[in-house]
Amino acid sequence: MVERSVYRHSDNSEALDNIIIDPFARQQNRENENIELNDPGSQTGELPTLPLNLKDWLHNSEYQILKQALAQARFNQRKAASLLGLTYHQLRGILKKHQILAGEQ
Structure with a gap:
């Protein structure tokens, strides 16, 4: 995991300040932002x-x-x-x- 963060950090002269432990966390956060939660009052159909x-x-x-x-x-x-x-x-x-x-x- 450290190797991946070093690879992503292109500037060798600066210290690496951000190590990404979970490479999928950013993608999951974006997916969660795209999901809109409907409030129960706005649903057109009722639950059985x-x-x-x-x-x-x-x-x-x-x-x-x-x-x-x-x-x-x-x-x-x-x-x-x-x-x-x-x-x-x-x-x-x-x-x-x-x-x-x-x-x-």
Whole structure:
């Protein structure tokens, strides 16, 4: 780890004042900044009452969000993937899982 910090510090004439112990900490902080937390009052859908079948509920919720993203992106899958924070190939896999075919859209 020290070697990585020395390598990143390009000026050999100055003392190394910052040793990065966790090289992924900066990336995690940026990711955490990008996540917006919704307050419970701003949610459009309500949480279901318990008991429930979690797998079915998650499957149906994911399906509805996919349909909404596709409609908002005018069925452009690359734009829909971007809206959902997914890659194009990740979106295609989820569409296949939900059997949402191009002809159905």
